[in-house]
Amino acid sequence: MRTRVRLDTAERVTTVRLDAPPLNAFDTEMRRELAEAARLIADDSAVRAVVLYGGERCFAAGADIRQLAAFGFEEIAGWNRAMQETVTAFAQLPIPVVAAITGYALGGGMELALAADFRIAAQDAVLGLPEVLLGIMPGSGGTQRLARLVGPSRAKELMMTGRRIAAAEAAELGIVNRLAEDPYAAALEFAGALAQGPRFALQAIKEAVDQGIDSPLADGLALERSLIAGLFATADRDAGMASFLRHGPGKASFGDPA
Structure with missing residues (x-):
């Protein structure tokens, strides 16, 4: 076939x-x-x-x-x-x-x-x-x-x-x-x-927009708070902020290239 x-x-x-x-x-x-x-x-x-x-x-x-x-x-x-x-x-x-x-x-x-x-x-x-x-x-x-x-x-x-x-x-x-x-x-x-971007941050943005758009504003803001807090537990957050402090914006490399 x-x-x-x-x-x-x-x-x-x-x-x-x-x-x-x-x-x-x-x-x-x-x-x-x-x-x-x-x-x-x-x-x-x-x-x-x-x-x-x-x-x-x-x-x-x-x-x-x-x-x-x-x-x-x-x-x-x-x-x-x-x-x-x-x-x-x-x-x-x-x-x-x-x-x-x-x-x-x-x-x-x-x-x-x-x-x-x-x-x-x-x-x-x-x-x-x-x-x-x-x-x-x-x-x-x-x-x-x-x-x-x-x-x-x-x-x-x-x-x-x-x-x-x-x-x-x-x-x-x-x-x-x-x-x-x-x-x-x-x-x-x-x-x-x-x-090439931070995988979990991109996922969180997509989830916040797609799920929040049909929710009351208060619910969308609560979802946003939950998602951003979770991102502070990721390696990409560590890499992004450390790179910013050392080199300025736009220099970080995110995630495993495999």
Whole structure:
């Protein structure tokens, strides 16, 4: 059976390469391989950052519509739960995740990109959640993650019209962090820089933001206090502060390079 998802690790950065051309459609096998990829990365403490990439021509154009068209209520309920959990597994990785977007990132493809912490897109990339044009709705986190990025009104407008947007507009809306001629190279460079940083501090920042954003302010501040106190027990804190006192900012080397 052909592998639809490939993993490549170098310099503590793992690329999750979607490899089901031409559109990297999300069928059951793709979903299973993505779930396994997320599990393998979560279990590998040597991986410090992740890049999601669909190749030079297309990030991912969404679900396999032929498969979805054959589903009834019982089939889609189970399939969608599994797909939602798979996308969420990438969002919950305790390390930075960067999506390198080329070509189309539509439907489930955009939802996977939204699960990343950062998105870098090609100038000619196209993004959208067009499920409404099929008489359905986004079901792999799009309604929740997009609204948190751009606000409820703009998210509803994009999802209720199914409108596709160019990368430049996505950047203006805050969906894309930046544009690049070669988004994969840019994503690898950015992820590589993050991978050199203090592992537990990066994890704590991600946890504080992701968990605190939907909490009352007092709860978010309590989480922040707990996380920063814990960081004072890490070797990276010792290295960072000792280096600052000796050499000034930006000189520390963090973590085991193995």
